Amino acid sequence: MNAQEILTELVAIPTPSHQSNLPLLEWVTRFLEPKGWRVQLLPYSDEQGVAKANLLARPPGVEQDARIELAFVCHTDTVPFSDSWISATRLTASADGRLLHGCGACDVKGALACFLAAVDGSQVSPQVALILSADEEIGCKGMDRLLRSTQLRIGSAIVSEPTSLRPGIAGKGYGLARITVNGVEAHSAYPNEGLSAIALAAKLICQINELGARTKGEVEDPLFDPPRTTVNVGVIEGGSAKNIVAGKCSFLVEWRPVPADPPRGILAQLEWLCDCMRSEHPKAHFHIEPLRAEAGFSEVGEGPLQLRLKTMAEAAGVPFRPCGISFGSEATRLAAVAEEIVVIGPGDMHTAHSERECVPVAELEEWTQALRNLLIAS
Numbered sequence: 001m002n003a004q005e006i007l008t009e010l011v012a013i014p015t016p017s018h019q020s021n022l023p024l025l026e027w028v029t030r031f032l033e034p035k036g037w038r039v040q041l042l043p044y045s046d047e048q049g050v051a052k053a054n055l056l057a058r059p060p061g062v063e064q065d066a067r068i069e070l071a072f073v074c075h076t077d078t079v080p081f082s083d084s085w086i087s088a089t090r091l092t093a094s095a096d097g098r099l100l101h102g103c104g105a106c107d108v109k110g111a112l113a114c115f116l117a118a119v120d121g122s123q124v125s126p127q128v129a130l131i132l133s134a135d136e137e138i139g140c141k142g143m144d145r146l147l148r149s150t151q152l153r154i155g156s157a158i159v160s161e162p163t164s165l166r167p168g169i170a171g172k173g174y175g176l177a178r179i180t181v182n183g184v185e186a187h188s189a190y191p192n193e194g195l196s197a198i199a200l201a202a203k204l205i206c207q208i209n210e211l212g213a214r215t216k217g218e219v220e221d222p223l224f225d226p227p228r229t230t231v232n233v234g235v236i237e238g239g240s241a242k243n244i245v246a247g248k249c250s251f252l253v254e255w256r257p258v259p260a261d262p263p264r265g266i267l268a269q270l271e272w273l274c275d276c277m278r279s280e281h282p283k284a285h286f287h288i289e290p291l292r293a294e295a296g297f298s299e300v301g302e303g304p305l306q307l308r309l310k311t312m313a314e315a316a317g318v319p320f321r322p323c324g325i326s327f328g329s330e331a332t333r334l335a336a337v338a339e340e341i342v343v344i345g346p347g348d349m350h351t352a353h354s355e356r357e358c359v360p361v362a363e364l365e366e367w368t369q370a371l372r373n374l375l376i377a378s
Contacts, residue, residue, distance in 0.1 A: 001120055003364040004100065006031075007113035008091045011102035014078075017138045020051050021076040025132060028055065031116055032130075036060035044145055046135065054146040055132040059119075062126035067153040069127035070305065070374065071338065073330060074112045074160040075136030075143075078104040079353045087355070099358040106347020110359040111160035111367065114346065118371035128375050136330055139292070143330045147337065154338040156305035158374075159331045160345040162352055165363055165370075167309055168325040168343030170223050171332060172256040173263045173296035177270060179204065182285040185240070185247035194245030198238050200277065200284055201249040205233050207273050208253060211266070221258045223299070223324030229257040230326070231266060256326055259298040267293060297331050299324075303340030305374075312370060 013024045022043075029039045037060065043053040058064055081088040081103045088103040104110075115130065134142030146152075161168070181201045186194025211231055220227040231253065238249025255266040267290055274286040299322075302310070306322070313320040325331075327349055331341045346363035 001117060003110070003113040003117040003368045004091075004361065006116050007100065007102075007105065007110055007359075007364070010109040010113055011091045011104055012089055014081075014089050015076050015104070016080045017077040017135055018048070018050065018080065021134045022051055022053060024076050025053055025055050028057075028112075028116070028132065032057055032119075035119065037130075038064055040064060042146060042149055046141070052134040052142065054134060054142050055130070056146075056150070057130040057132075059124040059126055059128060065151070067127075067155070068129040069155040070125070071129050071131055071152075071154045071157040071334075072115050072160070072371075072375075073131045073133070073157055073334065074108050074115070075133045075330060076112075077134055077137050077142075078107065078109075079137055085355045094358070097361065099360055100364075101356075101358045103357060105357050106162035106345070106359040107349065107352035107357065108160040108162065108345055110162075110347055110364060111345035114364055114368040114371055117368045118375055122372055122376060124375045133330060140328070140330050140333055143333045147333060152337045154334070156303055156340040156342070157331075157334050157338040158305070159329055159334060159341060159343045161325065161327070161329050161343050162347035162349045162359070163323070163325065163344050164348050165344060165346060165367060166321055166323045167306060168331075169306060169322045169341075170221070170259055170299045170324040171296045171329060171343060172224060172229075172258055172324070172326050173261075173294050173332065174328050175255040175257065175263055175266055175293045176291040177253050177267060178250055178289040178291060179253060179270065179274070180248065180250040180287045180289070181238075182287075183247050183249075184245070184283060186245040188243045188245055191245055194247075195281070195283055196245050197249040197284070198246040200281060201236065201238065201251060204273060204277055204286070205236075205251065208233060208270065211269055211273070219258055219260050221260065221324060223322070224258060224326050225323075226326070227258070229255060229261045229266065231255045257296065258324075259296045263293040263295045264290075294332055297335040297341060300340060305340055305342050308374060309342065309344075309370075312373060
């Protein structure tokens with residue numbers, strides 16, 4: 001089977017994070033076991049009691065717990081999709097046939113399809129492994145479980161994400177906090193008797209936006225676009241009625257620090273801003289709840305995988321252009337057990353998580369051939 005045929009099958013199996021990924025893992029198992037691969041499922045139930053699993057597969061001729069020289073890593077879950085997303089579970093081609101649309105087409109079932117197409121009929125090195133994880137889209141929870149339940153030893157790891165086949169050799173971290181503002185409720189006809197939590201939150205958010213702008217020029221890394229730590233307020237809620245001065249308002253702040261920035265650095269600045277607001281508005285209460293503060297991963301020099309990718313690019317007459325990735329990935333977790341990590345895959349993250357999600361057919365074909373070269377037994 002070629003990558004497009006396999007991707008058609010994978011997209012037809014819905015795997016948003018709130019559903020089980022077992023049907024997809026069963027499909028992969030049926031594909032690999034007749035080829036002699038040893039497939040190990042590591043099952044668990046998530047917080048809602050949904051049955052899920054991680055998967056570790058090795059080709060013939062190697063012990064399951066042997067050191068992995070080249071790990072190919074894919075998450076199996078996708079973001080949720082609505083009924084209006086017509087191509088969600090049916091792979092469809094664009095009018096010119098150059099793009100394939102579907103939920104997971106690039107994030108990241110397209111990469112998995114390339115891997116399976118590459119091993120189909122190929123003599124794969126026994127030093128290779130396939131690692132499939134659950135719950136990446138909701139905080140890399142499956143990979144966290146996998147690393148706790150195994151003692152993986154990895155030389156080089158390919159972490160599948162849509163990078164338009166540019167090798168990502170460094171990644172930003174991720175931080176998240178909830179800020180809750182408590183004011184004083186009052187009838188809107190008598191606003192002087194109250195203290196609007198929404199107004200105070202709006203003032204604080206403006207200061208947080210200025211904080212994000214101030215990160216420009218402080219610690220910059222040219223591998224990334226944008227090349228600095230970024231800050232975003234993405235969710236806000238508050239108030240009880242249109243004619244009531246809001247007594248409570250909360251919002252979520254996320255930040256993506258470049259590797260040179262400490263992951264809790266922005267959190268410390270948020271706490272300072274809240275202290276300033278407390279001094280200015282003593283009748284209000286400002287509470288910060290840290291939710292996540294994860295470091296990214298840094299460039300570690302040219303390892304064997306990066307050198308092979310560079311050699312392959314030069315042989316094809318294609319510029320070798322490593323980059324940093326600004327979105328989250330399982331690379332931050334695998335950095336603890338792998339000597340080298342490259343984040344790479346077909347498709348563009350700008351189209352993911354939406355009805356626009358697609359993967360170029362040409363990139364599927366190119367990555368399948370590249371993987372054949374990387375995975376073949378020497």
